[in-house]
Amino acid sequence: MYELTVRDHVMIAHSLPDEFFGPAAGLHGATFVVEVTWSRPDLDEHGVVIDIGAASARLKEILADLDYRNLDEHPAFTGRFSTTEVVAGHIGDRLRASMDLTGFAALSVRLREHPDAWATYRVEL
Amino acid sequence: MYELTVRDHVMIAHSLPDEFFGPAAGLHGATFVVEVTWSRPDLDEHGVVIDIGAASARLKEILADLDYRNLDEHPAFTGRFSTTEVVAGHIGDRLRASMDLTGFAALSVRLREHPDAWATYRVEL
Amino acid sequence: MYELTVRDHVMIAHSLPDEFFGPAAGLHGATFVVEVTWSRPDLDEHGVVIDIGAASARLKEILADLDYRNLDEHPAFTGRFSTTEVVAGHIGDRLRASMDLTGFAALSVRLREHPDAWATYRVEL
Amino acid sequence: MYELTVRDHVMIAHSLPDEFFGPAAGLHGATFVVEVTWSRPDLDEHGVVIDIGAASARLKEILADLDYRNLDEHPAFTGRFSTTEVVAGHIGDRLRASMDLTGFAALSVRLREHPDAWATYRVEL
Amino acid sequence: MYELTVRDHVMIAHSLPDEFFGPAAGLHGATFVVEVTWSRPDLDEHGVVIDIGAASARLKEILADLDYRNLDEHPAFTGRFSTTEVVAGHIGDRLRASMDLTGFAALSVRLREHPDAWATYRVEL
Amino acid sequence: MYELTVRDHVMIAHSLPDEFFGPAAGLHGATFVVEVTWSRPDLDEHGVVIDIGAASARLKEILADLDYRNLDEHPAFTGRFSTTEVVAGHIGDRLRASMDLTGFAALSVRLREHPDAWATYRVEL
Numbered sequence: 001m002y003e004l005t006v007r008d009h010v011m012i013a014h015s016l017p018d019e020f021f022g023p024a025a026g027l028h029g030a031t032f033v034v035e036v037t038w039s040r041p042d043l044d045e046h047g048v049v050i051d052i053g054a055a056s057a058r059l060k061e062i063l064a065d066l067d068y069r070n071l072d073e074h075p076a077f078t079g080r081f082s083t084t085e086v087v088a089g090h091i092g093d094r095l096r097a098s099m100d101l102t103g104f105a106a107l108s109v110r111l112r113e114h115p116d117a118w119a120t121y122r123v124e125l
Numbered sequence: 126m127y128e129l130t131v132r133d134h135v136m137i138a139h140s141l142p143d144e145f146f147g148p149a150a151g152l153h154g155a156t157f158v159v160e161v162t163w164s165r166p167d168l169d170e171h172g173v174v175i176d177i178g179a180a181s182a183r184l185k186e187i188l189a190d191l192d193y194r195n196l197d198e199h200p201a202f203t204g205r206f207s208t209t210e211v212v213a214g215h216i217g218d219r220l221r222a223s224m225d226l227t228g229f230a231a232l233s234v235r236l237r238e239h240p241d242a243w244a245t246y247r248v249e250l
Numbered sequence: 251m252y253e254l255t256v257r258d259h260v261m262i263a264h265s266l267p268d269e270f271f272g273p274a275a276g277l278h279g280a281t282f283v284v285e286v287t288w289s290r291p292d293l294d295e296h297g298v299v300i301d302i303g304a305a306s307a308r309l310k311e312i313l314a315d316l317d318y319r320n321l322d323e324h325p326a327f328t329g330r331f332s333t334t335e336v337v338a339g340h341i342g343d344r345l346r347a348s349m350d351l352t353g354f355a356a357l358s359v360r361l362r363e364h365p366d367a368w369a370t371y372r373v374e375l
Numbered sequence: 376m377y378e379l380t381v382r383d384h385v386m387i388a389h390s391l392p393d394e395f396f397g398p399a400a401g402l403h404g405a406t407f408v409v410e411v412t413w414s415r416p417d418l419d420e421h422g423v424v425i426d427i428g429a430a431s432a433r434l435k436e437i438l439a440d441l442d443y444r445n446l447d448e449h450p451a452f453t454g455r456f457s458t459t460e461v462v463a464g465h466i467g468d469r470l471r472a473s474m475d476l477t478g479f480a481a482l483s484v485r486l487r488e489h490p491d492a493w494a495t496y497r498v499e500l
Numbered sequence: 501m502y503e504l505t506v507r508d509h510v511m512i513a514h515s516l517p518d519e520f521f522g523p524a525a526g527l528h529g530a531t532f533v534v535e536v537t538w539s540r541p542d543l544d545e546h547g548v549v550i551d552i553g554a555a556s557a558r559l560k561e562i563l564a565d566l567d568y569r570n571l572d573e574h575p576a577f578t579g580r581f582s583t584t585e586v587v588a589g590h591i592g593d594r595l596r597a598s599m600d601l602t603g604f605a606a607l608s609v610r611l612r613e614h615p616d617a618w619a620t621y622r623v624e625l
Numbered sequence: 626m627y628e629l630t631v632r633d634h635v636m637i638a639h640s641l642p643d644e645f646f647g648p649a650a651g652l653h654g655a656t657f658v659v660e661v662t663w664s665r666p667d668l669d670e671h672g673v674v675i676d677i678g679a680a681s682a683r684l685k686e687i688l689a690d691l692d693y694r695n696l697d698e699h700p701a702f703t704g705r706f707s708t709t710e711v712v713a714g715h716i717g718d719r720l721r722a723s724m725d726l727t728g729f730a731a732l733s734v735r736l737r738e739h740p741d742a743w744a745t746y747r748v749e750l
Contacts, residue, residue, distance in 0.1 A: 382615075384614045384615065384616075386524075386528050386529060386530050386613070386614065387528055387529050388513035388514075388527050388528050388529035388570075389513075389529070398567065398568040399511075399568055401568060401569070401570070402513050402570045403511050403512055403513050403529060403567075403568040403569060403570065404511060404512050404513035404514070404528060404529010404530055404531075405511050405529055405530070405531050406529075406530050406531040406613060406614045408614070408615060442523070442528075443523040443524055443526060443528040444526070444528060445513075445526070445527045445528065488511070488531060489509045489511065489531045489533070490507075490509065490533060491509075
C-alpha cells in the first residue's frame, strides 16, 4: 500500500453553542492545519499515488470555501456543530465529490486544531 | 471512521537493566510525549469522537501516576522492563480500565521518547 | 545570558476590517501558539531564570482573558487592529504589568498563527 | 499491536524527466526525512518491538547507499522515476531483504520531502 | 521591537566540490525550509511589521529563481560554494535589493536543511 | 552576521531536591533536545560558519559525558541544581573549553525539555 499526504491550513471562526462544549460554546476561532492522505494499493504509471502539485491544488480549491470564514454562517454546517471532526468529514466528502477516486483504497483528512489536539476522518473506498 | 487525538507528556527516570539495552541499562530518564487516539465508526450526538476537554483531563489523570517518577520503583513495572512500548501499553490499559469504551472501535497510545524514536500501542475494541 | 521559554495557546475569533488585510478583513479566527521568553544575565539562587511552573501559570492567567474570545469585542483592541503583532504586544504588556521583572534583561512574546507565519514582540527591560 | 518507529534522513539529487512532473522534471534535490515503523502483535522477551539502537543502525546502513547521491545515476532507479513513493518502496524492500522479519506484522516507510508533503509505503508481512 | 516571519521552501541540487565537505562534495540535494524575519522598532499604521500576504509573495518571488534548480549552474554561486550559509546570504541580499526597507531594523534569513541543522544570515539595517 | 546550528539530544535522570521545584524535587528524568548555535560576523574561506559534520561531532563528544546518566551523580553538578538552564550553561562552557573560538562572535545552547518549555544559554565571545 502507498500513501501520499499534502498539507495546507485554514483560519476560521465558529461557535459550538451547547453547554457540552464548555468555554468553546461562544464565538472563537481556530487555525486548522489540514493533512489529506490518498491511499492506493499500487503506484500509477508515473510512480506516484497522486501528483503532489495536483493534490495540493485540489485541496486548496476545497479549502478556499472555508478559509477566512465564520463557519456559523456557512451552509454546510447548518443544523450541526462544526466540530473539528465534522469539518474533517466535510472536507473529505467535498474531496470525494470533486475527483474520480477509482483505483484508490482510502482517503483520510486530519485537522490539527492546536499542538495538543487533532481529529481524523478516514473513508475506505 | 473518525479519530480524536490529544497530547500531553511526562518526565520519568528509569533503567533497563539488561545488556541488551546497551547504554540504556543504567539509570537515565526521558520526556515521553504521549499522544492518545480514540476511534469510532461514527460521531456521537454532539458531532465528536470524544470531548477534547474530557479526553485531555482523563489522560492527565492517568499520567499523574507516572509523571516525575522513577519507574524502577513503580509497581506497574515490577518484573518487566519499562521500555517505551511497555509504558505505552500500560497507559493504554489504564485508560481502558478507567472509562466506558462502548461504541469505540480502537484506542492507541503513542510515546515519543526523542525526536528520532517513538512507539505505539494499539488495541481494537 | 540565560533565557527560559514556556509555550501555551489560545483560540480566538477576530476580523481585520480594512481592505489592506484582503481576505482577513472579514470575521475569521486563529489558534495562536504563544511562546514567552524571559531573559536574565545570570541565574537566580535556584539556578533558574524563572520557575517553569510559575512561568506557565502566569502565562495561562494572562491568556485566560483572550482564550475562546472574539477579539473584536475585547476592550484591549478597541480602536486598533488585533493583528498577530498587536496581540503579541498586548500579551507582553500584560505580563510586564503583572509581575516584578527586576533583574530581568528582556521579555519576548512570539505568536505562531499558522505553520508558515509568526510574529514576535520583544522589550528590553 | 505494537509499533516502533525510528527516524533518519538523506540528502539526494534527482530529476523526474517527464512533463507530468512540471517544474520537478529538471535536476533538483530533496532532503528526505525517513521514518520506518516495525509492527508486531506482541512484544518480544525484552519488552520491545525491535531494539531502537539496532533499528537505527539498520536504517542508517540502508540509507548510506542513497545519502549524498544523485539518484539519476543509482541503479535501483534505472527505468523508473525516483518519486518519493518509489524511494519509500525501495527503502522498504531493502529493509525487508536485509533482516529476518519473522514475527512482525507490517513494515512501513514514510518519506517527508518538505513540510507540506510526504509519502508512505506499507507492507503487511 | 517587533518581528514578523514567513516560511516557504525550495528543493535544490548542488555539489560542494572540496574535500573539506566530505560526502557532500558530490552532487546531491536538499529541501531548504526558508524562514525570513523582518524587524521594526514600531508597528506601521495597520498594526503590522509587514503584511503577511505581501511578505509571503515577495519571498516566493525570490525563491522562484532557486526552486527546482541545480545551484551548480546558477550564476549567483559561480566561484563560491553554495553552502547553506551562502544561500541564506544570497536570499537575504536579493530581498534587500527588491524592496524598500526604510523603517526596518533588521532582516534575517534562516535555512533549515534537515531536522538537525540550520543556518541563519542576519543583517542590521 | 551568520549562524550555524546543529541539534542532538540526551536522555538523563536527575532530581531537584528543593521544595521550590515542587513535583520535580524527586528523582525523575528528561530528554533534552540540544541545539547549539555558533555565530560569526563573516563566513570562512569555505563559505561556512563551521562545518556541520565537525560541529555535530564536537557536540556529540560533549554530550557523551551526559547521555544515559543520572546527573545527581555527575561531578559537574555537585553542589548545584541540574536545572535545564544549568545544564545548558554546562554544555556551553564545555564546548568553549574544547575548541578554538577565535573569529566567532557568540555561542548559544538551547535545551528543550518538553514541547512547552526550553532554556537557552548564550555567551558573547
